[in-house]
Amino acid sequence: MALQLGDVVPDFTQDSTEGPIQFHKWIGSGWCVLFSHPKNFTPVCTTELGAVAKLKKEFDKRNCKIIGLSVDPLKDHVAWSKDIEETQGAKLNFPLLADADRKVSNLYGMIHPNASDTMTVRSVFVIGPDKKLKLSITYPASTGRNFDEILRVIDSLQLTANYKVATPVNWKHGEDCIIVPAVSEVEAKQLFPKGYKTLKPYLRLTPQPNL
Numbered sequence: 001m002a003l004q005l006g007d008v009v010p011d012f013t014q015d016s017t018e019g020p021i022q023f024h025k026w027i028g029s030g031w032c033v034l035f036s037h038p039k040n041f042t043p044v045c046t047t048e049l050g051a052v053a054k055l056k057k058e059f060d061k062r063n064c065k066i067i068g069l070s071v072d073p074l075k076d077h078v079a080w081s082k083d084i085e086e087t088q089g090a091k092l093n094f095p096l097l098a099d100a101d102r103k104v105s106n107l108y109g110m111i112h113p114n115a116s117d118t119m120t121v122r123s124v125f126v127i128g129p130d131k132k133l134k135l136s137i138t139y140p141a142s143t144g145r146n147f148d149e150i151l152r153v154i155d156s157l158q159l160t161a162n163y164k165v166a167t168p169v170n171w172k173h174g175e176d177c178i179i180v181p182a183v184s185e186v187e188a189k190q191l192f193p194k195g196y197k198t199l200k201p202y203l204r205l206t207p208q209p210n211l
Ligand code: BEZ
Pocket: 038, 039, 042, 043, 044, 045, 046, 119, 141, 142
């Protein structure tokens, strides 16, 4: 069965551009984004890896490690990383798994045979410190991902893990949040000292509580 939100993600050991990775141990006590690429030496993937390298500091700020995957051998990853640096102006600064035997791709359901038998789709998995799956998104090979959106979701996941709020449509860090409907009026007054606006009994807006 496909990996579902709340599942503990599969552990594995696989080669990478930064040496063998024992996944759960490598994640440690923070957050992690694991994302797959259909194939080495392809244009969209090249732009994505350059963009993620440039955003690395943003992931670091969120205590979130990033790790890519492609079903190609390690020696090709090394050659490709030179192209990424040359064309995107950013050096790979996170590991890229060399999943030539498809061990990880199969464990995570990254190969969708009706899309392609040989290449992975563009999977994104956000994994929490408890090693549980918090988010998964699947894009086709032809569409490059928006990693600002992944950062936005991590902001929401980290906030909602600690406060009894949810984040509304298109929410960004710093904007008002929704008090979860299960919170009573009495509790809401205690938990949200900055106050809140009640538009409907089930729709209460409060300033972002951790700012
Ligand atoms: C790309 O990264 O450009 C790509 C990879 C596989 C299929 C189509 C595009």
